[in-house]
Amino acid sequence: MKRHFSIFFWIVSMLLIGFQGQAQEKNNDFEISKNLDIFTELYKQLDLNYVDEINPGDLVKTGIDAMLGTLDPFTNYIPESDIEDYKLMTTGQYGGIGALIHKQGDYVVVSEPYEGFPAQKNGLKPGDKILEVDGQSAKGKTTDDVSAILKGEPGTTLKLLIQREGTEKPFLLNVQRENIKIDNIPYYGMLTPNIGYLKLSGFTQNAASEVKKAYLELKEKNDLKGLIFDLRGNGGGLLNEAVDIVNIFADKGELVVSTKGKESIRDKSYYTTAKAVDTEIPLVFLVDPGSASASEIVTGAMQDMDRGVILGERTYGKGLVQNVFPLSYNAKVKITVAKYYIPSGRCIQSIDYSHKDDDGKANKVPDSLISEFSTKNGRKVFDGGGIEPDVKMEPEMFSPITGALFSKYILFDFANKFNREHDSIPPVEEFTINDDIYNDFKNYVDKLDFSYTTDSEKTLKKLKEIAESEKYYNDIKTEIETLESKLIHNKDEDLDKHRLEISEILKIEIVSRYYYQKGKIKASLESDPEIKKAIELIGEKEVYSSILSGSSKKAAEKMN
Numbered sequence: 001m002k003r004h005f006s007i008f009f010w011i012v013s014m015l016l017i018g019f020q021g022q023a024q025e026k027n028n029d030f031e032i033s034k035n036l037d038i039f040t041e042l043y044k045q046l047d048l049n050y051v052d053e054i055n056p057g058d059l060v061k062t063g064i065d066a067m068l069g070t071l072d073p074f075t076n077y078i079p080e081s082d083i084e085d086y087k088l089m090t091t092g093q094y095g096g097i098g099a100l101i102h103k104q105g106d107y108v109v110v111s112e113p114y115e116g117f118p119a120q121k122n123g124l125k126p127g128d129k130i131l132e133v134d135g136q137s138a139k140g141k142t143t144d145d146v147s148a149i150l151k152g153e154p155g156t157t158l159k160l161l162i163q164r165e166g167t168e169k170p171f172l173l174n175v176q177r178e179n180i181k182i183d184n185i186p187y188y189g190m191l192t193p194n195i196g197y198l199k200l201s202g203f204t205q206n207a208a209s210e211v212k213k214a215y216l217e218l219k220e221k222n223d224l225k226g227l228i229f230d231l232r233g234n235g236g237g238l239l240n241e242a243v244d245i246v247n248i249f250a251d252k253g254e255l256v257v258s259t260k261g262k263e264s265i266r267d268k269s270y271y272t273t274a275k276a277v278d279t280e281i282p283l284v285f286l287v288d289p290g291s292a293s294a295s296e297i298v299t300g301a302m303q304d305m306d307r308g309v310i311l312g313e314r315t316y317g318k319g320l321v322q323n324v325f326p327l328s329y330n331a332k333v334k335i336t337v338a339k340y341y342i343p344s345g346r347c348i349q350s351i352d353y354s355h356k357d358d359d360g361k362a363n364k365v366p367d368s369l370i371s372e373f374s375t376k377n378g379r380k381v382f383d384g385g386g387i388e389p390d391v392k393m394e395p396e397m398f399s400p401i402t403g404a405l406f407s408k409y410i411l412f413d414f415a416n417k418f419n420r421e422h423d424s425i426p427p428v429e430e431f432t433i434n435d436d437i438y439n440d441f442k443n444y445v446d447k448l449d450f451s452y453t454t455d456s457e458k459t460l461k462k463l464k465e466i467a468e469s470e471k472y473y474n475d476i477k478t479e480i481e482t483l484e485s486k487l488i489h490n491k492d493e494d495l496d497k498h499r500l501e502i503s504e505i506l507k508i509e510i511v512s513r514y515y516y517q518k519g520k521i522k523a524s525l526e527s528d529p530e531i532k533k534a535i536e537l538i539g540e541k542e543v544y545s546s547i548l549s550g551s552s553k554k555a556a557e558k559m560n
Contacts, residue, residue, distance in 0.1 A: 039063075070360070072336055072353040074322050080330040084151040092182045092204030096151040097158065097175050099124060104409055106139050107131065107163075108146040111412075114180065115516040122175045124162070126513060127416035131170055132161035154179045165413075166420050187521040188214045191531065194225035195538055199521055200245075203237025203294040208244030212277060215248060219278070226282040226538035228531065232312065236293025239270070239321065239340070246301045247272035249308070251279055254343070256301045259321050261338035266321075282544055283308030284534040287389060292316035299387050300342035306377040306548045310389045311534055317350025317386035344373040346383035379550035390547050391537065393530055401494040402501050404452035405445070411502075414444050415509035425514050428522045433503040433510075441506060442495050450491070 046054060064077045078086050088094040098117025101108050110128040113119035130138045133149050150158065156177050163170045184207040188198040196218040200211060218224055236242075243256045250256075250272050258269045285299045285308050296315050302308040321338040341347050353362045365384035373381050382388065398406070405411050418437070425431045433441075453461075464480055467473040473480075495502065504527045512520035525531050537544055 072320065072351075072362075074318070074320055074334065075336050076334045078324075078332040078334060081148065083330065083332075086324070086332060088182065092184060092202055094151055094180050095154040095156075095177050096180050097122075097124075097177060098180045099150075101130075101143055101146060101150075103143050104129075108138060108141060108143055112512060112517070112520075114182075115518075117180055118175050118178050120516075122173055124160075124173065124175075125164065125416070125419070127165055127413065129163040130160060131163050132159075134159050150177075152177050165416060184210050185214055187518045188218065189522070190218065190222055191228065191525065191535060194223055195535055196222065196224050196227045197230065197525065197531070198227060199230040201234055203234070203241045203245075205238065205241070207237065207241040208248070211245050212248050215277065219281075224281065226284070228284050228286065228534045228538070229308070230286045231291045231295040231299060232286050232288040232530075233290040234292075234295040235290060235316075236295055236297075236318065239294060239297065242294035242297040243270045243272070245298055247274055248277045249279065249281075249283060249302070250305055251276050254301075254305060256343065257297050258341045259338040260341065261321075266338040279307075282538050282541075284537055285310050286530050286534060287312045287315050287387060288395075289313055289316055289386075291387075292318040296348055296387050297340065297342065300346075300348060303381065303387060303390065304343040304373075304375050306375050306379065306550075309391060309537060309544060309547050310387060311391040311537065312389050312393055312530055313395060314388055314392075315348070315386035317348055317384075319347045319349030344375060344381055346371070346373045346381060348383060348386050350385040375550070377548065377550050379548075391533065393533060396529060398501055399494070399498045400452050400454045401491075402498055402505065404450070405502060406505060408450065410445060410448065410450065411506055411509050414441055415506070415513055417444065418510050419513040425510065428511055428515055428519050429526075431507065431511060431523075433507050437506075438499060438503060441502075442492065445491070445495065 043059075046059070047056075061077070061079065068075050068077060084094040084096070097119045098114035099119035100111040100114075102111045103109075107129045109130065110119065110124050110126055112126055113124050130146060132138055133146065136149075138146055152158075154177050158175045158177065160173045160175055161170050162173055182202065182204070184200060184202045184204055186199055186201055188196070191197045196215075198211065198214055198218075200207065215227065218227070239257065239259075246254070246256045252272050252275055254272045256270050256272060258267075260267050283302065285302060287295065287299055287310060291299065291312075292315065296318065299308075299310050299315065303310050319339050319341075320336045321340050322334045323337045324332050324334045327333055339347050339349060350364055351362050352365050356362050370382050370384040373383065375381055418440075460480065460483055464473065467476060467480070508520055508523045511523040515522070
């Protein structure tokens, strides 16, 4: 018998004995023992008889992932190699160089170095192509592959071979990993003399204390009359941090969230425990489909308490609670142990993973099972699908040319070129994409082999395909060819026609090269339609109050 199988068999046998000795009262003990025994024997036969060598670790991990994949996407196995990602999820910290990366062509490139961390301190810039890491080629590697290599123990050193546009030869950089702490609050400040803004990107440790500190600073230094709390794209984190953030704006003793699981030990209620910082200031919470979990606890509780107006798009709908449990060899498993319920009693879980169809697909909670609940003021709210905003806004759609310029990294690459040619730019609020910059950009685009398809062209192509399949094409061929000739777009005309939206994104890209993430967020707020609507709402005191009181549907309709 091969040695690696003997070790594996011993581990599984110990697990089997442990299961048999733990809880004889449980009716499924026999099923657990039987299936572990089958799994062990199956692995033994594979190891002894399979035609090729098998990798024990890969094979077992595949089995674990497949098993967990039958449950829900939030129940995950975390091997020791992924512990840095786990630390980032819970603490906002990890060992690494501090940079966002993306795949562009055959290589991974730097998207954005974090200000004050090794990547930025060692001179890495957006667009830098990572050719090698510690002498190993990075060609063809995915972002996950490279990210795993860049992360590691703080204090250890990486050798990166970098290729930079405008530099003749690749060059080596020795970068020492540090403990990277991702800010829960990447930016906060005043949007008007009286309205503050706070962007929360995570719910890791100390998120609530950071929110409280930022809010008090805004309040003490300004004549604050309202706060816009941005939770867009915030996928959640620690439940206790969400409860403590609600406590900043809600009285002591308020129910924030309850959890209910299969075992009664999972049934808990979480209340605010301290005196609130401010129970009166108008609050507008910005949400979108990327707002999930802890973000939904905060916005759901604020909505149920009628403490703030929710503005934007429907949230993700994740009403499941996970706990992390230790496994052997420094591995861990994250398991869904309960569902959470916000103060009105509703669960906002949108996908029912416990009842899958014949194909194994989990579907959204059907309308027939959605129930009505009430906020503190008697407003109607519903379960089964995230948090429905009080003031709904449709997502802004970019033109095809703008979408292509962004997705093909043309705006990104031009911003890198601009940065190489300009040592500095004015402050964010003063910097604009003037005629000179935009004309330079147009000339840059003209030299590229760049194509895109308009929505009209896509529709006509679909019509052509349908006509061909239904044998009508020859009858309308002349008309379709005439339409095709008329729809041929002119790149220069489209660049002029959509200059405003292209310039908005171009400004954000360029600003980030000089003022990093804070500047990037600040620049994006200037043309943000949801920010404009939120400012308008806080200024309309009567409309704001009537939305929360439920006294006037017209008020919400007026804002929509």
